[in-house]
Amino acid sequence: MPETPIQIGGLVAGYGLLIIPLAILLWTKTPLLGKLLIGGIRMTVQLLLVGFYLQVVFDRNLPWLNGLWVLVMIGVADISIIRGAGLRIRKLALPLFAALLIGISVPLLYFLGVILHLPNLLEARFVIPIGGMILGNCLRANIIGTRWFYHSIRRGEKAFCQQLADGATLSEATRPHLQHTLQEALAPTLATMATIGVVSLPGMMTGVILGGSDPRVAVMYQIAIMIAIFTGTSITILLGILFSRNVVFDAYGLLDRALFK
């Protein structure tokens, strides 16, 4: 629990801060008022519901329930990535879910077991926020990566077919696209790693400091979580492409056009 919790009155005062962007939008006649209203309401309702649910999950602290919640988070991320990449859900949902499950589980369990030495790896107050933090960061990178990979092959379909004609296997023909995808998708995470702490104080560190811990402890948590995020992102992007490659290319090595919206 943070040393200075926000009271209801304080939260209401927090909404008061919205008057400033509201005034800017009205003054500049920027047509974002509706979106701001809907976004604000959605944020409040979603977070309240999640807050209530998490309170129950945290109070009971049942390993299977905690694990189930992580699976639900992965499922939601799975759909968000496919939608965000402008692709159809039907073919990609399962391979991407498997990639996310492995890609998140490896750094998460390593973080909890090897770095934190937790006796119970499915402890609610660790597995859910840390899993969520890894997943949330992987989500952005996976949207970039998945979109880049399939759209770049589609854009360069002629060059891709030429590679197949030149004798490339599917794996050989997709390798340059995979390399570019990893570059594009990992670049934001690498940029964050390079500037972290200087440009902004990251979420994990902020949370640990607000929780009352020493900044040195917060820094160690932050370093560990950044490495876990980078590891998770690399694994999920790679596996996402390897797993989905088997279902979105036909037996002739051609990309299924029905994949695109």
Add this chain to the structure above:
Amino acid sequence: MTIAINNLTLAYDGHTLLEDVSFEVQSDQKVCIDGPSGCGKSSLLRAMLGFVQPQQGEIVIDGTPVDDKTVWRLRHKIAYVTQEPDMGAQSVLERIRQPFGYKANAHLKWRPDAVDEWFERFNLPRKLLIKQTTDLSGGEKQRIAIIIALLLDRPVLLLDEPTSALDKQSKQILKDVLTDLQKTIVFISHEDVLLDIADASLALTPEGGRDA
């Protein structure tokens, strides 16, 4: 190496491109495919590589029907030059070396001297090798695509309008090169310079049938 096209019908997006076409190409024969735009000439070459699947009929290369199982092996016997080649974004040298990194071409030895020889033959300056493929002219791309196909040294050569971006001199060079090759060559062309070297021709009608 022989190619047999048996009662082939090709369609794309519900539109028939080629209807009930049959034809045979003998080993080491040079065959020209001619016909008006949109009659399915390019699709016919693409079908030989499995990039377009027949609605009816079949294509048999070297006695093996092209299907989802055999196509990967058959592609290793065919060198293909597409019309207006798309070479991606890399240096010319990287593009030329690219197929030599594939397992299917592991038996081929990478020979820089052979590249130099073909560059000289096609009047391409050596400094072009360090240029980006995106900066090449249409004629340069076409000549480099032809050189890659020649370096792969496969028994079948499929050329889709290989002279469309070439000047008169380059067309004559290509004609001389193809004349000397002992390979099964199928090419699409409207140019007299290449029609001269054809042993046989396949004329397609606007409706995608074979012109008698």
